[in-house]
Structures are given as C-alpha cells and as structure tokens.
Amino acid sequence: MIGVNAKEYGEMSEDMFLLKDIDRESIKMSNSKKILQCLYQENQLTKQEISKALGLSIPTVTHNVNTLIDEGYIAQAGVATSTGGRKPAVLQFLPDAKYSIGIDVTSHGYDMVLTNLKSEIKATKQVDFHYKNMNAFITHVREEMHAMLKEHAIAVEHVLGVGFSLRGTVNKEHRIFEVAPNTDIKSIDFNQYEAILETKIYIENEANAAAIAENALGIAKQMRNLVYLSINEGVGTGIVIRGYLYRGKNHRAGEFGHMMVNPHGPSCTCGNKGCLETYVSTKALEKACHDAYGIAISVDELFQRFQLKEPEAVRIVEQLIQYLAIGIKNIVNGLDPHYIVIGGSLSLYGDYFMSQLKEQVYNNNIFYKPSDHKIMLSSLKEKSSVLGAALLPLQELLYGSEKVI
Numbered sequence: 389m390i391g392v393n394a395k396e397y398g399e400m401s402e403d404m405f406l407l408k409d410i411d412r413e414s415i416k417m418s419n420s421k422k423i424l425q426c427l428y429q430e431n432q433l434t435k436q437e438i439s440k441a442l443g444l445s446i447p448t449v450t451h452n453v454n455t456l457i458d459e460g461y462i463a464q465a466g467v468a469t470s471t472g473g474r475k476p477a478v479l480q481f482l483p484d485a486k487y488s489i490g491i492d493v494t495s496h497g498y499d500m501v502l503t504n505l506k507s508e509i510k511a512t513k514q515v516d517f518h519y520k521n522m523n524a525f526i527t528h529v530r531e532e533m534h535a536m537l538k539e540h541a542i543a544v545e546h547v548l549g550v551g552f553s554l555r556g557t558v559n560k561e562h563r564i565f566e567v568a569p570n571t572d573i574k575s576i577d578f579n580q581y582e583a584i585l586e587t588k589i590y591i592e593n594e595a596n597a598a599a600i601a602e603n604a605l606g607i608a609k610q611m612r613n614l615v616y617l618s619i620n621e622g623v624g625t626g627i628v629i630r631g632y633l634y635r636g637k638n639h640r641a642g643e644f645g646h647m648m649v650n651p652h653g654p655s656c657t658c659g660n661k662g663c664l665e666t667y668v669s670t671k672a673l674e675k676a677c678h679d680a681y682g683i684a685i686s687v688d689e690l691f692q693r694f695q696l697k698e699p700e701a702v703r704i705v706e707q708l709i710q711y712l713a714i715g716i717k718n719i720v721n722g723l724d725p726h727y728i729v730i731g732g733s734l735s736l737y738g739d740y741f742m743s744q745l746k747e748q749v750y751n752n753n754i755f756y757k758p759s760d761h762k763i764m765l766s767s768l769k770e771k772s773s774v775l776g777a778a779l780l781p782l783q784e785l786l787y788g789s790e791k792v793i
C-alpha cells in the first residue's frame with residue numbers, strides 16, 4: 389500500500405467491513421436467537437414452521453427450543469391442526485418471562501418504566517431528584533426500582549437489565565458516560581453500578597434511545613431510514629439507516645443540534661454560534677420569552693399566547709419554525725430519509741407548528757417535494773427515550789450484537 393499509512397488502512401478496512409455487515413441477515417447470530425426472534429415476531433409457531441422459515445434442521449430447532457423452554461422464554465401451547473400424521477406442537481413466546489427497566493435521566497430527575505418483553509408498559513414513574521453525585525443517584529434508582537418491582541411482585545432475577553438514556557456523549561460498548569453538556573459530568577463508568585443494581589446495565593445516548601424506540605415501536609415501525617429529532621432543553625438526533633442505528637466512526641454521529649443555521653446567531657454551549665439548538669430547544673424558547681416579556685414564561689404558556697396571537701409570541705414561534713425548517717432541510721438534503729420524526733417535549737406542541745414547518749422545508753426546494761418524505765411528530769411523544777432505554781436489554785436478548793452501524 390504505497391503512500392497509505394498502515395494504521396489508516398487498518399481503520400479503512402474495518403469501516404468497509406462494517407458496511408458489508410449492514411444487512412441484519414449477514415450478522416452472525418446464534419440459532420437460538422434467530423428462533424427467539426421468530427417467535428417474538430409471530431407469537432406462535434410450530435417447530436416445522438420455524439425449521440422452514442430459518443432453513444434449520446428439525447433436530448437443531450428441537451435442541452434450541454428445549455433450551456429456550458428451560459430458560460422460560462417460550463412454552464408449548466397446544467397442538468396445531470395436522471395435514472396428516474402426528475399433530476405438531478405449537479410453541480408460544482412468553483412476553484412476561486422477563487422484564488426490562490428503562491430510565492431516562494433528565495435535568496430534574498429521571499423517568500422510569502417497567503416493561504415486559506413485548507415492551508408493554510407495566511408501570512411508570514416520574515422522579516424529581518436533584519442528585520449531588522452519581523453514587524447518590526444510583527442508590528436512589530435502586531430504591532425506586534426495587535419498590536416498583538415489589539409492587540408488581542417481580543423478583544429482581546426476572547429483570548433482564550436496566551437501560552439508561554443519557555443526555556450526552558455515551559460510549560455504549562465500554563459503558564462510559566463521556567460528557568454531558570452544561571454539567572461537570574465526565575467519564576462516568578457505569579460498569580461499577582451493576583453490583584449496586586444487581587442486574588445488567590445498558591447505556592445509550594437519549595436521542596439514539598428515542599430513535600430505537602420509534603423504529604421498533606412507534607410511527608416509523610415499518611420504515612428503515614429515519615432521523616429522530618429529540619427537542620428538549622437541548623436538541624439530540626438519532627439516525628436509523630436500514631433498521632440500524634448509525635453511530636459513526638467516533639460514536640458521536642447525529643449532533644444535528646449543533647449544526648450551524650446562522651453563523652451570526654446566539655452563542656451555544658458547544659462554543660460555536662447559531663447552532664440549531666440555540667433557536668429551537670425549549671431552553672432557547674424560554675430565553676426568547678424572557679428577553680421579550682422580561683419575565684419567566686414556560687413553553688406551554690408561550691404556545692397559549694401564540695394561540696391568542698400575541699405579537700411577541702407569534703414572532704418567537706415563527707422564528708422557531710423558520711430555523712427548524714432550515715435544520716430539517718439540511719438533514720433531508722444530506723440523508724434523504726423516509727421519515728423525520730420530531731419528539732421530545734417540543735413535540736407536545738406540534739399541532740401549532742407542523743403544517744407551517746412542512747411548508748417551509750419544501751418552499752424553494754429544487755430537490756424535494758412534500759410527498760418525498762414524511763415529517764411527523766413522534767407517536768411515543770415524551771415517552772420515546774425511556775421506552776428506548778427499556779429496549780436496550782431486549783435488543784441484546786434478541787439480536788446479541790447491537791443493531792448499530
């Protein structure tokens with residue numbers, strides 16, 4: 389390789405390898421997981437149907453099915469009608485075999501959800517908690533988690549794991565919360581908390597967790613390419629390509645909140661000026677309200693005033709729409725996804741701005757027309773991040789290797 393640094397070449401070939409692995413089918417997966425996935429999707433199947441669907445021999449199916457029965461994930465549920473000969477036994481997926489806990493860490497505490505293996509919500513709790521340090525936080529989570537499990541008569545051994553959705557840079561593989569903007573959180577190693585919580589821990593960036601949930605459970609369930617915009621106090625983005633989360637080489641892809649939409653705009657926490665976040669985050673809207681009215685006004689009140697056509701409120705919301713449209717136009721021009729999904733707390737007010745927003749994205753757009761993409765509000769609303777967190781342990785159970793490129 390003349391002129392190519394060996395290290396660079398190594399990195400390049402690794403990326404090429406990952407690209408080849410984009411198809412789920414090509415990811416090496418155990419037969420046991422393939423069978424569990426089949427039953428998870430179809431609920432009930434016979435061994436013969438599994439054998440046919442996966443191209444596995446009956447003895448291989450039988451061996452793995454027996455293990456899954458022993459582990460409690462599936463059970464025999466009667467017999468199917470026979471086309472002749474012995475009636476085949478029907479196997480059934482058991483959604484309540486195990487449970488998952490999702491925790492979305494916010495600036496004012498955390499949201500917690502308990503789901504079964506089909507992501508059906510068994511319990512939720514919103515906890516206001518200002519923690520001084522991570523140890524205090526985890527101890528608090530442990531108490532709340534055990535109280536929730538006790539209330540639903542679930543033993544901790546039946547918990548598959550706890551998934552955390554975190555606002556900041558996350559190294560999922562090494563389970564390190566690297567940086568959280570606007571806080572002094574740096575390099576928090578979540579491995580140390582497993583012993584405290586007595587169950588496996590998974591961590592994920594908040595917008596990525598929301599994108600996972602939207603792709604698996606929400607409005608974009610059938611679509612393979614989507615960009616999820618999580619608009620809260622900050623703006624995070626999750627990118628899903630062909631059903632896989634796109635993470636990028638340094639695992640930081642999707643920082644569209646820090647895409648510059650006006651080089652002369654307000655200063656951003658990242659050190660630049662005029663990032664999308666400085667115009668469309670709920671924090672930015674509250675600041676704009678304070679600048680306009682001289683008093684603290686919530687986002688909820690802003691939209692109430694907008695509805696009453698108060699000039700300042702109209703100006704602030706129109707500015708929000710203008711910059712959100714610029715941001716979405718840039719994303720669409722770069723990625724051309726099937727879906728742009730807007731979630732987070734701003735999505736609760738989507739009815740006030742969605743039609744105008746869509747209009748502006750396609751105004752003077754020589755590349756695309758409105759029917760080319762679907763720009764929509766999250767169907768999971770503010771629950772998408774916490775449900776995405778609860779999906780993390782389940783993803784490992786069903787897919788083994790994470791669905792990431």
Ligand SMILES: [Zn+2]
Binds near residue numbers: 647658659660663
């Ligand atoms: Zn920024």
